[in-house]
Each structure stands twice: as structure tokens, then as C-alpha cells.
Amino acid sequence: MSGVELEKSTTIDLRKKHIGPSCKIFFSHEPIKIVQAKGQYMYDENRQRYLDCINNVAHVGHCHPEVVNAGASQMALLNTNSRFLHDNIVLFAQKLQSTLPEKLSVCYFVNSGSEANDLALRMAWQYTGHKDVITLQNAYHGHVSSLIDISPYKFHQMSSYEMNPRVHVAPSPDVYRGKYRRDHPDPATAYADEVKDIIHKAEEKGGKIAAFIAESLQSCGGQVIPPWATSKKHVRKAGGIFIADEVQVGFGRVGTHFWAFQLQGEDFVPDIVTMGKPIGNGHPLSCVVTTREVAEAFMSSGMEYFNTFGGNPVSCAIGLAVLEVIEKEDLQGNALRVGGYLCSLLEKHKEKHPLIGDIRGRGLFVGLELVRDKHKLTPATAEAQEVIYRLKEQHILLSADGPHRNVLKFKPPMCFTKEDVDLVVEKIDNILTGIYPMHYHLFLGSTDLFLEIYSNGGMKEEVLQSKRIKT
Template identity: 50%
Template sequence: MIDTAHRTVLDGVPQRGNQEILQLRRELLNPTLSVSYREPLKIVRSEGIWLYDQQGQAYMDMVNNVCHVGHCHPRVVAAGQAQMAQLNTNTRYLHDNIVEYALRLTATLPKPLSVVFLTNSGTEANDLALRLARAHTKARGVVVVDHAYHGHSPSMVELSPYKFNGKGGEGRAPHVGVVAMPDTYRGLFGEGPDAGRQYGQLLAPAMAGLHQRGVETAAFYCESLLGCGGQIVLPQGYLAQAYADVRAAGGVCLADEVQVGFGRAGEHFWAFQCQDVVPDIVTLGKPIGNGHPIGAVVTTPDIAASFITGMEYFNTFGGNPVSCAIALAVLDVIAEEQLQANAQCVGNFLMDGLRDLQQRHECIGEVRGRGLFIGAELVSERGARTPDRQKAKDVVEAMKDRHILLSTEGPDDNVLKIKPPIVFSQANAEEFLDKLDTVLSAERP
């Protein structure tokens, strides 16, 4: 029985113990709703890169790419509070915030990406982008990268092998083509200088397969850095080859920047710029509002014009003044605190440190990443590159015991994913590397 005799009340909300919350979640909430870690944490406060439990213990958050400029950043919080106290309404009234945000956002993007649609999430952005692509091309087919995840709506689950080939999935839909991940560590073409082009050439047969089923290609969806695929960095030349073949077939090219945009890649503000390409559509989410629900689609005037069919696109909350005020503050903070440069500098330091650990710990098969989007692939036998899922899970739990929060990713769930808020410092990185070294040393056979 759960003891409720000593329960406190804070701001009118009863403060329950972890076991009671877990029990109520099982009884009252979506039964597929998961929790992290063998012993779940109750998090009640946050600041910067830190999460705090009900006892006030601090945990270094190295996996939250949503609170991009740090949890509860004062500038972002104040912007939302001030606008919420003044006005929040829909876009059928004129307001400065939405047009100011469109101006500021498109100024960060290459031409001709100049037309903005605002949504409430990355899923919604990717879903709307599909409508835009189909309206422009008059086709239905979509090519995606294996193990990709583009959202949880029905249309996006159909474009997400991570979901439709996983537990409970219904398999690939007839209008979807799938190409192999451009993984130079354990993929088809190895690590050679031509791997990017070779992987890119897989698009043509995928589109031919759709054509044989009577389906023409509307779009190619690809994350600019692969998240669920295992923190994969695209080999140079991949998107250039893929985009050329897709456009030759009449399709449009979409860069999913929901996880990796807004300076996280370090060298560039947008991760697709690392490939020297310009997509036809870019989708944004997660970091755009630092935890506030907002997303966006940015596209060309030609594609936007194809969407003018007589049917209005109206989104009750998309582009509301509060969301835009928050998103503007995020752009301000990235610029004023030089966080893109921080992501580059600290990310390089972190990857150098991980590669140093790789020299001393056989279980680290590969270190890869850009800026503060990093993966460390754990293996049981380095020569054979055999994925070690259990080792990755054990490391995550051991690091959590040392108050550092990580998670795992990849088809074999053996990649430590590292994508902290981009205020992450070199001192934070040093603490992480020291504790990871301790954990890996303790777990040697």
C-alpha cells in the first residue's frame, strides 16, 4: 500500500512519492508511456544543464536537445512571461512577433528558403511538409533513410522505419521507399572517400522501385545528422548526390533539422550546410522554443505557391505571439552568448576526450559527431565491430548513479547519444569524461 499520510501540497498540487506516481501513471495514463532508467527519477526543477530531483540532487543533462540554450534560461522565460501577460491569440489578428520571427529565421537560411509556416511541433512540421511536397509535385511517394524517425502522426509513422519496422509496426507502406543508412562504420560501403556518393546513388533504385509500383516520388526525407540511426554523421557528398537524383526524378528534398538545427552542429547554424547543399524544404522543432511547443517549415516561394489551392491552412496555436516571443528570445540567446561557437569548441574537446578514452577502452568502437551532437558506439569485439547493447545500457545506468544522464540509440541500441543543451561547458565535459573513464574502467572483465 502507498503511504499518503505525510504527503505535502505545493501550489495546490499534492507531492507524491515515486512509487505512487508510477502506480498512477500505470492506471491513468497512456500505457505505452515510458520512463527512463531502471529506477526512474522524479525531476522537479532545472537550470542550465542541470536537472534536480525532489531531494535537491543535481544531475548533468547530456541528452536533452530540447532545452537548447539551457533549462529555464532566464531570457527565454522572461520573454514568454511578458508576452503571456499581455496577449496570446491566433494569427487572424495582426501582430509584430510572427513577422519579426519569420524575418529573423529566414535570415539564417540560404536563399531561396524564404517562406515560413509555423506549427506546434516537429511532427506537425514534417506532416505539413509532406502536404507541401505532394501539392508541388502531384506525386505521393517518399524515400526515407532506414531507421529514421520523423514524427508520431499517422503519416509520419509511415515515413519512420524506426517505428514501422519496430515492435507494433505494420511494415513499410506501398508509397514509401527505404534506403540504407549512410553508416561508414558498419554500413555497406565502408569508410572510403567515395562512400557518400555511393550511398547517395541508392536513391535512384529506390525511386525506380516506387515507379514500378505505380508511385512517383514526391520527396526525399533525411535528417541532416541521423538521430535514431545512431548519431550518424553523413559522409561528405551524400546529400549532393541524393538531392541531384531526387530532383532529376521530379521530387523535392527535405532536410529534417528537428534535432540538429540552431547551431548545434557548431561549424554551421544548420547541419545540412555541412554537406554544401540547399534543401527545398527544412523542418524545425524541439530547440526552436527551448522546450516551448513550437515548430516550423521553411520552403521556397515556388513550393509555397503550389500550396495555394483554395483550402486555407490555419493552425490555432501555430505562430501565436507567446510562441514567437519565446522563439525570438532563443535566437537572441544563441547569438549573444555565442552558443554556436561554444557547441563547436566544446564538442571538439568532448570528441577528442572520447577518442582518448577509445585508446584505453576496447569497448568504444567509434566516436563520431559534429558540434554537440555526438555518438560513442560500444562494441564487444572491436575488430568485428560487434554491437554491445548490454554494455551501453549498463554504462548509462552507472553514469546515472554518478549523476550524469545519458541514453542510447541506434539500430542495435548500443550507441551512447550525447546531445546536451549547447551551453554545455568544457568543465562539464571534463567531469563527464572523468566519470565515464571511471565507469568503463570498473566494468572491464
């Protein structure tokens, strides 16, 4: 079958037959079949080009020639079990460590963000001798069982789920719609006090905190920019450690820094950092980086840590190439410039469009939250889905996330340009103008219709017209 391209309908039928039904795809009612990609663009089976605004996996651009060549050259030479001594793993570890604070010096290479976060938990349990974990409301850390336990974004969707009594959920530090907002005199301290209170209550019941794990910037939670410094102090005082999940936001995406946790200040150094997605530009590669103290405690358990493929020569060659491209092409600087330009353009449209409630982000990690009422912050979920589907019809790929699925999220390949920003913002402007006021009474007037639009993932203009008549 190699080299044979199936008809789209055949691909859909085979997927329904052989792929698990819980494995969802984008635009499931009208899926796009992607067969090729380059830079910030993806192409369907008809070679129609789509602008990719969401693929943080293809960090330095889809199919970057230097990354492709690095992997292919090493694959033609050697790929093997990672127990064999090889230069690539140590060279990659050395290069990766040079981007981090000196204290974070020991690497464990694995194959996915989920595997990295699971390993980080094991390290925390072993190092501290404690079992309790603090996570955040709306957090997502991976799909394995240990991580579903600390991912409210997932377990809140499961009606029969029984929460692990060792897991404690702190409020998401969302200053737009969270418990403490921008009008609070000190929201950072208020959210840290919530963590302190959780620690106290856990200790009253005989628990001891092993770790506080948090995405350096919450992605699935709605592109939230959190404050962590004081929370870390409370966790450390309780004998726990701080795990920074950089799986979605690391490697220069925030623009001003290489790692998003560095937004907390020079003195803020996590005990463990987990990485994934962008580290291999689409290749299955991830890493846990920690301190010498944590690494030695993990070794003292007496159980050897072994990963057949983690750190194999091909993966490490690819990882090295990604780091070199980021540096050579100044992609961190590009994220700062283009991301700033994106936010400034979106801000100009905020007053024009009643649906735009908030714009937040750093670098090329930006969220545009849509609301029906700027005072009540009523989530504009259906409208967000409508924007996404109309953008898709105009060959632009965007998605929505957050607890209400009303935050349009931008996390494109780092080669994204100002011209790309101009295009997507112009299209969003036009779509929002069409939704409001022409269709706005429609969304406000019918809860049933709202749910129908949301569940069907958007509706075409002629369907909207017919629904409006019925309404």
C-alpha cells in the same frame, strides 16, 4: 493542487493509473522525479543535481531567464488565435529567415516536430503531384500516422505493420557499420546510387517520387553523419524535392554552421526545412520553412492552411528570445569548442577501452558506439545500458540509441562546458574500466544474461556479482 509536491511513490502510482502504458519514461525501473532545472542541470525532489547530457530540447539551457521572461511578459499581455494580425510572428519569421539561405523564405509555424514533418509531406505531394517518398533505414520523423509510415525506426518494432507501398527505404549512410564503410573508395556516391536505384525501381512500377526526407544528421539512427548532395540531384531529376529534418540538430548545434544541412556545402539548399525541439527551448513550437515556389503551389490546392496555435504571440516571443540568446551568448561557437573538446577526449580513450568502437559527431551532437569486437562490430547493447545506469547513479544523465541501442549519444544544452566534459568522460572511463575486463566474460558468456541486463536496464554491482557466480 498548485504548488503541492506529491510523494514520488504517489506520482508513480498516479502515472500507472492515468497515463498510457506506452508512454515510457527514462530509467523506468528506477525513475528520477525531476522538479527543477537550470542551465545544463536538473534537480530531483530531494534537490539532488544531475548533469544533463541529452536534453537537446532545452537548447539554450533549462529555464533560461531571457526565454522565461519573454514568454511570461507576452502571456501577461496577449495570447490568442494566430489568425489575428500581430508583430511577433512576422518579426520571428524575419529573424529566423536571416539564418537560412535566401531562397528559403516562407514560414509556417506549428506546434511540434511531428506536425512540421507532416505538413512538409503535404507540401511535397501538392507541389510535385507525386506520391512516393524515400526515407532512410533507422529514420525517425514523428509520431503521427503519416510519419510512422516513413519512420523505419518505429515501424520495424511493429510485428503486424504493413509497409506503405508508396514509401521506399534507402540504406542509412553509416560509414562505420553500414553497407558502404570508410574503406570504400567513395561511400557518398555509393549511397547516392542506392537512392538512384530506388527511384528507378519505383518508376518501373509506375510510381513517382514526391520527396526524399532525411534528418540532416541521423539521431535515433545512431548519430550518423550523412552525405546528401548527390542524392538530392537524383531526387530533383526525378521531379521530387528534398526535405531536411532539422528537428533535433538545428540552431547551431553542429558548431561550424547554424543548420546541419549546411555541412553539405554552400550550394546545398533543401526545398523544405523542418524545425522543432530547440526552437522554443521546451515550449511547444515548430516551423516549416520553404521556397516561394513550394508555398504558392501549396496554396493553389484551394484549401486554406490554418493552425489555431501555430505562430501565436507567446510562442513567437519565446522563439525570438531563443535566437537572441544563441547569438548573444555565442552558443554556436560554444558548441564547436566544447564539442571538439569532447571528441578529442573520447578519442584518447579509444585505444584504452576495447569496447569503444567509433566516435562520431559534429559540435554538441556526438555518438560513442560500443562494440564487443572491433572487427565484427558486435553491438555492445547491454554494456551501453550498464554505462547509462551507472552514470545515473553518479548523477549524470545520458542515453543510448541506434538500431542496436549501443550508441551513447551526447546532445546536451548548448551551455555545456569543458568542465562538464571532463566530468562525464572521467566517469565513462571509470565505468568502462570496471566493465572490462572484470565483467566482460560475463557479457560474452551468456546470451540469456545479456537479454536480462538489457531488458532490466542495468544491474547494480551486487546483482552482477551474484549473476557472475551463477554463470
